[in-house]
Amino acid sequence: MALGEERTNVVILGSTGSVGRSALSVIAHDGAARLRARGLSAHSRWEPLLEQAREFRPRFITLTDPTAAAGLNGQLRGTGIELLTGPDGLERMVQDPETDRVLSAIVGAAGLRGTWAALEAGKLVAIANKETLVVAGPLVMDLARRRKATVIPVDSEHSAIFQCLRAGTPREVRRVVLTSSGGPFRGKSRGELKDVTPEEALRHPTWKMGPKISIDSATLMNKALEVIEARWLFDLRPEQIEVVVHPESVVHSMVEFVDGSVVAQLSPPDMRLPVQYALTFPDRVAGPCPRLDLSHRFSLSFEPPDRETFPCLELGFEVMRRGGTAGAALNAANEAAVARFLDGQIGFLDIPRACRAALDHHSFDPRPSLDDLWKVDAWARQEVARWST
Numbered sequence: 001m002a003l004g005e006e007r008t009n010v011v012i013l014g015s016t017g018s019v020g021r022s023a024l025s026v027i028a029h030d031g032a033a034r035l036r037a038r039g040l041s042a043h044s045r046w047e048p049l050l051e052q053a054r055e056f057r058p059r060f061i062t063l064t065d066p067t068a069a070a071g072l073n074g075q076l077r078g079t080g081i082e083l084l085t086g087p088d089g090l091e092r093m094v095q096d097p098e099t100d101r102v103l104s105a106i107v108g109a110a111g112l113r114g115t116w117a118a119l120e121a122g123k124l125v126a127i128a129n130k131e132t133l134v135v136a137g138p139l140v141m142d143l144a145r146r147r148k149a150t151v152i153p154v155d156s157e158h159s160a161i162f163q164c165l166r167a168g169t170p171r172e173v174r175r176v177v178l179t180s181s182g183g184p185f186r187g188k189s190r191g192e193l194k195d196v197t198p199e200e201a202l203r204h205p206t207w208k209m210g211p212k213i214s215i216d217s218a219t220l221m222n223k224a225l226e227v228i229e230a231r232w233l234f235d236l237r238p239e240q241i242e243v244v245v246h247p248e249s250v251v252h253s254m255v256e257f258v259d260g261s262v263v264a265q266l267s268p269p270d271m272r273l274p275v276q277y278a279l280t281f282p283d284r285v286a287g288p289c290p291r292l293d294l295s296h297r298f299s300l301s302f303e304p305p306d307r308e309t310f311p312c313l314e315l316g317f318e319v320m321r322r323g324g325t326a327g328a329a330l331n332a333a334n335e336a337a338v339a340r341f342l343d344g345q346i347g348f349l350d351i352p353r354a355c356r357a358a359l360d361h362h363s364f365d366p367r368p369s370l371d372d373l374w375k376v377d378a379w380a381r382q383e384v385a386r387w388s389t
């Protein structure tokens, strides 16, 4: 950034989460040279949010669970930091005229509202919250176009594809290939997965992430959601999207062009890199991430995914082809099923079953409004809540 240029004011929705903390690490490393935290949010845990506020001195913080705000009473006195509450607080932060970029890093469909508000205000949105695109991809991308807002992916695979796409024009793209680590249960049979515990499922081999996405990575639902995310983000045809298992998580995804050239993006697995790229785009800057060490022998491997052991993946392809309300039904059923699995109420293999049931029984609408999608979301959550195994 040239001298005299303004700094980028960043609002981080979900700053206390895994991606949110990665973003603050990037901002801390930048040392206020070009990035400033303008707004931070957490749902109910006010202690880590207060700690972040003391360190980064944003203009606003929001606790989306208003009942949690009592804990913060008086603690911000004299700091000049304004405390906001509820989803309205998110809207106020993202739509503030001085906000330049918004990092959407809330987990689940709960991230949709803040993302929507940021796009309505024409902001640049760095989107980690893939559920928003799974639930309402066409509506979200249409809103971005109408408001001339920019959407930059943060999910490592989509950041990779976004970077690789710069090597050609949209018409020159043959297909995109998303890589998957395979999760903690790669190589296991269905029988071996019957009794796995939440602790085992949370132990991801290459990435340290929040609990919901860690379970999604174990079922491969994460890759299913990413297939749908890729379709809407990059305006691809369903047959242009493929998945390959790559356990080392160094190749973050690839784009094959019509001439047969495959362009890939590589780096050690560290979410700070795609977060930083989205916050500084179109520039690249030195940051806190480790570099690829090529000084000793190492190899990269690729294998096809095991679609029988991990039926969630197929659900993703099916939902990507169907569009309409299918994404909202799948996402909500999965969120509810993952919560019940983490609570010990249902088994690991019940997650895809619950999702299958919700998809089969929901009343499909090919061209839903945002309201319709919220209704399907609520319906699918209720179905899974009373679903017995």
Ligand code: NAD
Residues within 6 Å of the ligand: 013, 014, 015, 016, 017, 018, 019, 020, 041, 042, 043, 044, 045, 064, 104, 105, 106, 107, 108, 110, 128, 129, 130, 131, 154, 155, 156, 207, 208, 209, 210, 211, 212, 213, 271
């Ligand atoms: P996390 O569970 O670590 O953090 C979630 C954040 O959202 C927290 O700040 C929490 O306070 C907030 N939050 C939770 N429920 C909320 C609600 N109902 N309303 C408002 N705020 C709420 O999650 P994470 O792993 O950081 O993932 C965040 C998003 O980024 C997810 O959509 C995930 O799929 C995506 N993502 C994460 C990673 C990763 O490495 N963690 C990688 C790619 C994409």
Ligand code: MG
Residues within 6 Å of the ligand: 155, 156, 157, 226
């Ligand atoms: Mg990913």
